[in-house]
Amino acid sequence: MMIETAVEQDDDLMMAYMDGEEPSIEDIKRCLRKGTRDCSFFPTFCGSAFKNKGMQLVLDAVVDYLPSPTEVDPQPLTDKETGEPTGEVATVSADEPLRALAFKIMDDRFGALTFIRIYSGVMKKGDTILNAATGKTERIGRMVEMQADQRNELTSAQAGDIIAVVGMKNVQTGHTLCDVKHECTLEPMIFPTPVISIAVSPKDKGGSEKMGIAIGKMVAEDPSFQVETDEDSGETILKGMGELHLDIKVDILKRTYGVDLIVGQPQVAYRETITQPVEDSFTHKKQSGGSGQFGKIDYRIKPGEPNSGFTFSSTVVGGNVPKEFWPAIEKGFAGMMENGVLAGFPTLDVEVELFDGAFHAVDSSAIAFEIAAKGAFRQSMPKAGPQLLEPIMKVDVFTPEDHVGDVIGDLNRRRGMIKDQQAGATGVRIKGDVPLSEMFGYIGTLRTMTSGRGQFSMEFAHYAPCPANVAEKVIAEVKERNAKK
Numbered sequence: 001m002m003i004e005t006a007v008e009q010d011d012d013l014m015m016a017y018m019d020g021e022e023p024s025i026e027d028i029k030r031c032l033r034k035g036t037r038d039c040s041f042f043p044t045f046c047g048s049a050f051k052n053k054g055m056q057l058v059l060d061a062v063v064d065y066l067p068s069p070t071e072v073d074p075q076p077l078t079d080k081e082t083g084e085p086t087g088e089v090a091t092v093s094a095d096e097p098l099r100a101l102a103f104k105i106m107d108d109r110f111g112a113l114t115f116i117r118i119y120s121g122v123m124k125k126g127d128t129i130l131n132a133a134t135g136k137t138e139r140i141g142r143m144v145e146m147q148a149d150q151r152n153e154l155t156s157a158q159a160g161d162i163i164a165v166v167g168m169k170n171v172q173t174g175h176t177l178c179d180v181k182h183e184c185t186l187e188p189m190i191f192p193t194p195v196i197s198i199a200v201s202p203k204d205k206g207g208s209e210k211m212g213i214a215i216g217k218m219v220a221e222d223p224s225f226q227v228e229t230d231e232d233s234g235e236t237i238l239k240g241m242g243e244l245h246l247d248i249k250v251d252i253l254k255r256t257y258g259v260d261l262i263v264g265q266p267q268v269a270y271r272e273t274i275t276q277p278v279e280d281s282f283t284h285k286k287q288s289g290g291s292g293q294f295g296k297i298d299y300r301i302k303p304g305e306p307n308s309g310f311t312f313s314s315t316v317v318g319g320n321v322p323k324e325f326w327p328a329i330e331k332g333f334a335g336m337m338e339n340g341v342l343a344g345f346p347t348l349d350v351e352v353e354l355f356d357g358a359f360h361a362v363d364s365s366a367i368a369f370e371i372a373a374k375g376a377f378r379q380s381m382p383k384a385g386p387q388l389l390e391p392i393m394k395v396d397v398f399t400p401e402d403h404v405g406d407v408i409g410d411l412n413r414r415r416g417m418i419k420d421q422q423a424g425a426t427g428v429r430i431k432g433d434v435p436l437s438e439m440f441g442y443i444g445t446l447r448t449m450t451s452g453r454g455q456f457s458m459e460f461a462h463y464a465p466c467p468a469n470v471a472e473k474v475i476a477e478v479k480e481r482n483a484k485k
Contacts, residue, residue: 103173396430
């Protein structure tokens with residue numbers, strides 16, 4: 001089968017093979033080279049760089065089968081604004097203007113190394129070049145040719161070369177470097193979005209700053225590795241392409257930067273809302289020598305429209321609550337919305353209407369009415385049928401056809417709602433809505449079910465009510481966490 005696949009690249013050789021003539025090794029290699037260059041197939045090798053097993057075969061294959069820079073289709077140039085091809089290409093020639101792509105950043109003990117592939121033109125030490133992505137110029141300092149951890153100093157490089165430049169400041173992976181007089185943009189690199197995340201924190205207090213600096217360097221090196229700080233929990237969240245990817249990042253932080261981390265699942269950003277309207281009254285009265293504090297409000301709290309957040313209105317007539325105090329009342333309610341009554345999560349989609357109240361000519365103040373609003377929130381929200389909301393993710397799973405049933409069954413077990421299935425040439429796309437809390441570790445399960453061929457992406461869709469059993473568990477976990485603090 002393998003020989004047949006190879007000789008399909010040459011009709012004469014194919015006919016001779018069908019007639020029983022064995023092709024020579026040189027002929028097979030020539031066909032493999034042509035098929036590889038045309039992306040008709042992809043020679044695959046097994047081995048391990050760790051024990052140096054099979055590496056020689058891989059390097060021989062690079063020489064035998066991969067095309068030289070002049071044999072591949074020239075790299076298209078794109079429009080900087082739209083990203084669409086302009087119709088021009090970066091012809092591989094030293095006589096053309098300089099066009100190069102920074103494809104890797106590596107932090108080194110001597111400084112940052114920027115790996116660059118030169119598509120056309122010549123790059124010399126001391127040249128001033130333009131970074132098309134930022135619009136800024138950079139001066140080429142030290143240029144080196146890398147051979148494992150050995151560096152050979154260079155004074156110039158030309159189309160087809162892969163080199164590293166030491167100490168470039170504002171260049172990131174995927175940036176185009178070009179001649180100052182001939183600005184252009186090479187086809188951008190597309191990085192997949194992360195599919196898995198973990199929460200990390202340093203084991204000791206002194207590790208926070210070291211962790212921040214180290215992670216900053218690692219993000220610059222690897223665009224498929226992302227970091228964010230969760231606004232709700234304050235956790236540092238690392239995001240990557242799989243469990244192994246993140247395991248390696250944690251290991252690098254420990255071995256290279258000396259930062260020991262505590263690793264766990266990220267906390268889900270739950271929200272709270274209410275399910276029934278309440279009409280209530282609250283009076284704040286405090287007397288402690290001199291002028292006191294007084295504010296009485298009559299109000300209605302009711303569920304708002306989905307995604308409406310918090311809305312406040314006043315229908316007070318007759319000056320029972322003077323207008324100058326309304327903003328203070330709104331501020332009091334809005335401030336309390338940050339911490340719900342069930343588990344302290346922010347409260348969404350609530351309408352508050354102030355319809356009556358009372359004030360005292362001396363004792364009433366903006367502060368008194370703000371405190372009254374806060375007390376009113378604590379008093380009335382538990383009566384309004386508070387409910388926990390969980391983030392629902394829009395999930396898009398790609399799987400080979402023979403695993404569709406397994407994937408759908410697994411999503412259903414995760415409380416998912418399947419919305420759509422689309423059959424393609426190489427597999428099936430399954431789209432659905434699944435709670436975020438059920439998606440941790442999903443990539444591992446998916447790859448196991450699909451023999452490593454499944455992929456998925458997800459993005460936030462909306463908040464939806466939690467089932468009672470899930471809500472009880474979340475509330476209990478929050479109370480336990482707070483008790484430990």
